Amino acid sequence: MSRQASTGGRGSRFMHRVMAVMFWLPVPVLPALLVSGDLGWAWWHVALVVLFSLFLGFASWWDAGDEKQDTERLRAAGRRAVAEILVIELEDVHDGSTEMAVLRLRIAGAEVPPFEAWYRTPGQPEFKVGARFHATVDPADNLVTLVPL
Known part of the structure; x- marks a missing residue:
């Protein structure tokens, strides 16, 4: 059994982290807009977008961690x-x-x-x-x- 390594340098990992933060930006904003009445969406639309944003953010954050771990491991061993x-x-x-x-x-x-x-x-x-x-x-x-x- 083998596995393809996820490799990348600091720049790649930085971009993964930036993308994670960008995915997380709507998480506090959309519910606030919904409560204030400035957003014409149903509550479940907001819930779906918030959950999807959280998922994508964590996936991007974990990808950066995987890249770092695999790259360091291959450099060492x-x-x-x-x-x-x-x-x-x-x-x-x-x-x-x-x-x-x-x-x-x-x-x-x-x-x-x-x-x-x-x-x-x-x-x-x-x-x-x-x-x-x-x-x-x-x-x-x-x-x-x-x-x-």
Whole structure:
């Protein structure tokens, strides 16, 4: 079993935290507007928006924590390996952005026993079956990233 690492630097984590705060901004404002009568919504509309905003804010905040934990872990315990693409599946996300590539990889290295992993990333022209890339792996549970650390 393997898991794709969520990696990022301080800038990425900062942006996750900023997005969390932005999601949380309507939480105190909408109920106040509802009580004052300045908002023409039903109470349940406000409740849904508040709950959704809370959920998105916590999800973004936790993503920043996951990025930090995975990045630090791979920097400390990661081993260099080579990832070879076995299968490529392209996913159109239907929002006009870059399509996503789901790569089935065979990963191995001097200190990394061979294993297979799925890796989801924006599509790149260099992604072809048989192509090889540098990977960083924590062999304890095969946490893996293709992103340079």
